[in-house]
Amino acid sequence: MASKKKPTLAVWKFASCDGCQLSLLDCEDELLAVADVVQIANFPEASRAVKRGPYDISLVEGSITTPHDAERIHKIRRMSKTLVVIGACATAGGIQALRNFTDVRRYVSAVYAHPEYIETLNKSTPIADHVFVDFELRGCPINKYHLIEVINAYLNGRKPNIPSYSVCMECKRKGNVCVMVATGVPCLGPVTQAGCGAICPSFNRGCYSCFGPKETPNTEALAGWLHALDQRPDEIVRAFRGFNAYAEPFRKQSEAYEK
């Protein structure tokens, strides 16, 4: 084991808030252990030392929003044996994908005095729209233990134990009281992928789906129920148009209520 060459790890950033890669530094108890088993070869947020590729594992955070980034991701893919995308930006376009529902030029002029300095794409898109992705880790931000689990699974040649079922499963296993049933608060848990530990319901609020759609999400039925709980159509649109707005099932559902 000790004599084996350590796999190299690189971390890349596209349009994002840095939170997902910060998760690695937030693994206070595991960070040094991780550094023992992988060689952190390119992680600018943590180190000015950069080893040249290729890399065994690349973690990619952020969405593609500029022509330059759309090219850069291909280069990274070519340098990476395994490419894991982390976070809602990288898996669904992130909150900045809200631009995908309007004309981005309006946004540029709303924010910048000199729109001509700004070059941007019309849409914020997930990494998988551009290159092949080996594994998608959901969340806004990701669960830091998932990140370790993915690295761990890679090192040990197994499948990461990352669920694709609903937040409700975690919520119930944790012993939470369902906020939607017990207080009528809208909750997206039933259509959202587990992984966060059902933290919103644990704090008496409804899930706003920072982990994005679960496997086979019945968004239509949930939207109908929210409507019955007195949610107006514009509220339903906003509910599905959050941090995973551009994920297909959510996009469709919000558009259905926009009419």
Place this chain on the structure above:
Amino acid sequence: MGATPTAAVLDAGNLQQLLDILQKQNYQTVGPTVRDNAVVYEHIQSVEDLPRGWTDEQTNGRYRLTHGKGKKFFGYVHGPNSWKKFLYPPARQLYAADRMKHRFDVVAPEPSGIKPALIGVRACELAAIMVQDRVLMDGEYIDPEYKARRQNAVIVAVNCTRAGGTCFCASMNTGPRVQEGYDILLTEVVDSHGHYFTVETASEKGRAIAAQLATSPASEEQLAAARQAVDKAARQMGRTLDLTDLKDSLYRGFDSIHWEKVAGRCLTCGNCTMVCPTCFCVNVEDTTALTGEQAFRIRRWDSCFTVDFSYIHGGSIRATDYSRYRQWLLHKLAYWQDQFGVVGCVGCGRCITWCPVGIDITEEARAVKG
């Protein structure tokens, strides 16, 4: 069972004695308490923790807790938790394995030795525990931790004196009156005689504990009052599931077009399976320490609503939503009878209340039966 239990009466003011006795005997006292707008089962220390005066309204997909004028300790109807979380916990490490070169050694934990005292078990819940007993400790293979906890447990059952909005235990023959399986059975009465419990016992364990309580013999009147209170609950029950020809009619309904209709509403979120007191399905996860020097096996509650549940190489057996809903309902009400000789549903109504979109198993069963 059988033998007419000797009934005594315990003044409500002395209920704490029961907790004290159990705690002195190193039982973990678990029971109902109010948290986050519902009655949940948790570790309790004293009668102060009990949901005294609280009651609830329940209907499809809706639960509301209210503080009434009553002073009953057990005036509520069960909330989202079932006792299985204490007997068959939601997650448990089954073993660890240590690697040394080509070999590995397996280290399995000793049974935990936990002695749970379940306080406030209702008739349907007791029936559910007995259903799980058949699955987890009466077959060829058993779960030793479940069996140990079960054998160590003391069950303080409580008769229902009010039916919840989604209950249908009467039609399942599992309640509202507790019949068997308990150590101590309480019936809470508030009437002109005051606030008291009738106390019955059905085991040595129960009798030994009850003997230490400051009870007095129950009068005929008091016993009658207790009986009537339970009868009232039975009459209140609004929902039914017709057991006649249940299994076969459901088998015949396998290809019913109704399944697709339910699937239009069902979120496949798995809530019903998580709250159901009889659901026992679990998943097993194998994980490793980062260095690979240790491996672990962890068991977690699983649900037939997940896609992975029936995954075999090449795809999931039950890929469609409707096939997964069908599996759940048919398992509960039909397959279970063939597998374990009982219906897998005890009529507690939890899956109806706690389904986020209020799907009702009794209605669906009726629709499928045609």
Place this chain on the structure above:
Amino acid sequence: MLDGSSVDPMVVRPFIIRRFVKESHDTFSFGLEPMVGDRDFRFAPGQFNMLYVYGVGEVPISISGDPTKPLSLVHTTREVGTVTRAMRILKVGDTIGVRGPYGTSWPVEEARGRDVVLITGGIGLAPLRPVIYYILAHRERYGRIVLLYGSRTPEDILFRKDLERWRARFDVETHLTVDRASGSWRGNVGVVTQLIRRSPFDPLNCVAMVCGPEIMMRFTVSELEKRGVPYDRMYLSMERNMKCGIGLCGHCQLGPSFVCKDGPVYRYDQLSDIFIKREM
């Protein structure tokens, strides 16, 4: 403490890999020996073990060795995913976790005095091999023996040595077919079910044992039915997701049954109602 049952049946027993045989490009066998305890591992043909690869996971794999030689516990596995891939890279001397044997077995006793028809496709030959060993060891007890084996390509054919041996015997009818011929293949081409029509067995006095992909088994049943084989003389081995192998996890349910304990081998009359249902 608790009537001897306090050992968790989910805890694996370590076995050592003593032999490793590459059967085809994606299929391999190993022979196992227990590291501690009783070295005599008894099983009935058709039963399976849960095999655990350290740190990776556990999967059900049928026992493919000779039941008359209790010391050689053999498994034949096709690499299809995570666990089976990890299994393939294990080496002689490595340890693997075993739980079992579990499940029902092929009706070798019931088949006494009758013709035996074995119909199998792909890796399905593995769970049937113990039956062949067994009945050949007790050849006199049986009537005609027919083995129909379908494979995707000639390169996928498993247990070549065994097959040659069996083909060389006059008292076993062995027929191979491939979906796609290649190279020097001069044998049958086509699905295995086509062979059933022309096979020499007595439909009214035979026992058929079938193992293969579900779709192949459907066609097989219908061909056997056309020949007049009664349902209660057909046996099928089923496959479902399994997490425990002992009826506690719920994953392998097939209608009212658990494949791990009521199966994997079913008599077809007990299965016929559910076998035709989709997504059960």
Place this chain on the structure above:
Amino acid sequence: MKSKTIKVDYLARVEGEGKLLVKIKDSRVTEAQLAIFEPPRFFEAFMRGRHFMEAPDITARICGICPVAYQMSSSYAMEDACGATVGGQLRALRRLIYCGEYIESHALHVYMLHAPDFLGYEDAIQMARDHGDTVKQGLKLKKIGNDLMIALGGREIHPINTRVGGFYKAPSKKDLQAFIDPLTWALEASLATVKWVAGFSFPDFERDYEFVSLRHPDEYPFTEGNVVSNKGIDIPINRFLDTFEEIHVEHSTSLQARVIERDDYLAGPMARYANNFDLLPKVAQDAAREAGLSRVCRNPFQSIIVRAVELVFACHEALRIIEQYEPPDTPFVPIEPRAGVGHGCSEAPRGLLYHRYRINDDGIIQDARIIPPTSQNQRAIEEDLRLFVEKNLHLSTEKLTWQCEQAVRNYDPCISCSCHFLDLKIVRE
């Protein structure tokens, strides 16, 4: 005659993406640019049309490093717009979660991002090989900050429990009491941190900054007070935009702020410290003095000491809040929307963060304006670079480059927030 260019294409150990360009000609710096090529994300644009209650959750996503700051500034702004105030224990809890963020963020910066510069390592993991216990101490400190955020916010990055009006769920007394021991340790560790970093050797470099920060009459500022400076600014936060402006320069996707009609200013720990030294608890003041700091620190390289002093403050403040904590009756003050404009300003670990919103009667956001700390400091950073390089031209390019990087890291800049948000390619007219 002699010309030289210092280029750092990818600034490490800062959050987000920036690069550095310094052009030198004849021992004069002709250009000093901190280019931020973080892709714009247009938060202000897509905040329009969202509900006012969503602002804390959405704006948190501007920055994963100081999400609490965004949540606080936006919550205060919305409460301001709706004419509500959140006081008592809820306000204390807000300060407490802020303490968590300070501890986490400062420990991260001091130990993992900045200290390696002083000790000559490229990162903390390298540093851990020689200074294992120190790095572990830093990690432990950081974890206590994170744990506090988890307890109050649900998670450390993008907490889910804070809201306009307070919190979704208030912690129990017991939940918080569990922090007394760890925080007591953290306070000691912070004092040790001050001592440790005070022993580094610092380049001889000072500037007469205009220090801009909040100032509250009674307490070291987190979320409330006036905006003040050592050069005469003292305004309520609703006059922020009358005093400061943002300009859009070609080399950066980030807007740069300055005092109107004046020039660059400095926000962040050094500014807070300079403007509020008197409000620090005695233990923090003493630690600062012992470390050789005076009441004002003008050497940006010494910001690491100031950060360590603020660590002491944050641990002390957290303990103080926990000791007097009684769970509030309700976890939040209900807030009814009404048409209006609201301002919110809070002290993110790396500096002042200003939000302004206009909402309508339904609580729908009509207009949003966010001025994050790094954009406020960007001009100061460039000015530091210019002066620092001119003073140190004798150094080798390699050394100078490293020190320039360090000069940027002095600010703990969080570049992902500084831009309102895209990798802008520069299109020249």
